[in-house]
Amino acid sequence: MGRWKHQDQFHRAAATFKQRFERPPRFAAVAPGRVNLIGDHTDYNDGFVLPLAIERQTLVVADRRRDRTVRLASTAKAELARFENSSSPPLAPSHPQWANYVKGVMAGCLTAGLHAGGFDGLVDSTVPVGAGLSSSAALEVAAATLIEQMCNCKLDPPAKALLCQKAEHDFAGVPCGIMDQFIAVMARAGHAMLLDCRSRQVKMVDLTDPSVSILIVNSQVHHDLAEGQYADRRLTCHRAAKTLGLKALRDADMGMLTDSGLDPTSLRRARHVISENQRTREAAAAMEAGDWRHLGTLMDRSHDSLRDDFEVSCDELDLLVDLAHRQDGVYGARMTGGGFGGCTVNLVHSDRIDPISNQIHSQYRKQTGIEPTIFATRPAEGARGL
Numbered sequence: 173m174g175r176w177k178h179q180d181q182f183h184r185a186a187a188t189f190k191q192r193f194e195r196p197p198r199f200a201a202v203a204p205g206r207v208n209l210i211g212d213h214t215d216y217n218d219g220f221v222l223p224l225a226i227e228r229q230t231l232v233v234a235d236r237r238r239d240r241t242v243r244l245a246s247t248a249k250a251e252l253a254r255f256e257n258s259s260s261p262p263l264a265p266s267h268p269q270w271a272n273y274v275k276g277v278m279a280g281c282l283t284a285g286l287h288a289g290g291f292d293g294l295v296d297s298t299v300p301v302g303a304g305l306s307s308s309a310a311l312e313v314a315a316a317t318l319i320e321q322m323c324n325c326k327l328d329p330p331a332k333a334l335l336c337q338k339a340e341h342d343f344a345g346v347p348c349g350i351m352d353q354f355i356a357v358m359a360r361a362g363h364a365m366l367l368d369c370r371s372r373q374v375k376m377v378d379l380t381d382p383s384v385s386i387l388i389v390n391s392q393v394h395h396d397l398a399e400g401q402y403a404d405r406r407l408t409c410h411r412a413a414k415t416l417g418l419k420a421l422r423d424a425d426m427g428m429l430t431d432s433g434l435d436p437t438s439l440r441r442a443r444h445v446i447s448e449n450q451r452t453r454e455a456a457a458a459m460e461a462g463d464w465r466h467l468g469t470l471m472d473r474s475h476d477s478l479r480d481d482f483e484v485s486c487d488e489l490d491l492l493v494d495l496a497h498r499q500d501g502v503y504g505a506r507m508t509g510g511g512f513g514g515c516t517v518n519l520v521h522s523d524r525i526d527p528i529s530n531q532i533h534s535q536y537r538k539q540t541g542i543e544p545t546i547f548a549t550r551p552a553e554g555a556r557g558l
């Protein structure tokens with residue numbers, strides 16, 4: 173089924189490419205979106221995260237040109253992006269905005285010595301945009317993988333992820349951490365990935381037990397305050413670490429918060445990061461032991477902490493978590509990613525996927541008037557050339 177879907181996407185993209193550029197593509201690369209099981213707002217505090225790749229992915233197909241021009245099309249956008257793949261003048265963000273993720277990656281590749289020359293490319297994605305499932309990292313990492321293929325050269329995986337993160341910082345203006353790009357590059361099918369965001373050490377944790385499933389519920393809301401608030405949280409955390417005399421909040425413990433001189437808000441932010449790091453490591457151990465009940469409890473606590481101490485949830489996400497808790501067969505439920513909208517991630521008993529989805533769907537629609545989208549996923553593979 174997964175394979176079939178994948179081929180279907182490739183055929184669709186190849187046909188559209190041929191229509192637009194009047195020849196078939198000769199290169200193709202894919203990268204997945206991600207869902208974070210636990211460990212949110214910890215990556216930029218040098219802490220721990222536990223994401224997995226989802227069965228939704230971004231595909232880029234391409235063929236070379238004889239000049240240095242890049243023409244980029246997307247199955248989701250009408251405009252064609254056009255620019256020169258050259259370091260003088262240096263590549264800079266411009267219009268259309270969606271192409272900036274690719275452009276930023278190309279700038280990073282040129283700096284790393286990967287000169288792909290000109291090409292025509294087409295993007296097709298099944299990762300929902302603006303839903304907290306890292307559609308931007310999927311595009312960046314798919315683009316980097318395509319350039320690797322065209323240059324017949326492989327970047328070191330962590331360097332590749334960091335190059336993509338830099339593209340997001342410099343070309344999209346989002347000061348994200350390293351989680352999304354690392355999982356898109358390194359994911360392994362059937363595994364979640366425990367990442368130490370300081371040492372960048374990765375540990376793959378088996379998640380193939382057929383009796384449990386990951387259910388993703390998209391609230392379909394995206395609150396405008398999300399980006400400013402993300403930068404604000406990041407700054408507050410860095411200041412709090414400085415006040416505590418630490419390199420990052422990763423190094424803090426609860427004892428340090430007493431008489432710390434932190435203002436009440438910073439104290440709550442720090443408390444989230446400290447407790448979330450503990451929960452994330454504990455969650456990886458629970459997953460290894462197949463202790464789904466405990467993993468679920470940790471996810472529930474994570475949501476409470478993100479809602480109350482870090483204040484990045486919203487009414488719709490809280491409602492989805494609440495509705496999940498009322499169903500039989502749900503081990504745990506929480507918001508996932510940056511927050512202020514997007515998705516919840518639910519750990520559920522596989523036999524109960526349909527009744528749980530139906531109940532959450534109808535109750536959420538009834539109470540908000542919004543139609544949520546719901547899908548189950550197995551942990552998918554990371555980026556690769558096709």
Ligand code: GLA
Pocket residue numbers: 211212213214215216348349350351352509510511
């Ligand atoms: C966004 C960022 C990540 C991470 C999460 C919160 O997805 O891109 O780096 O900080 O928010 O965990």
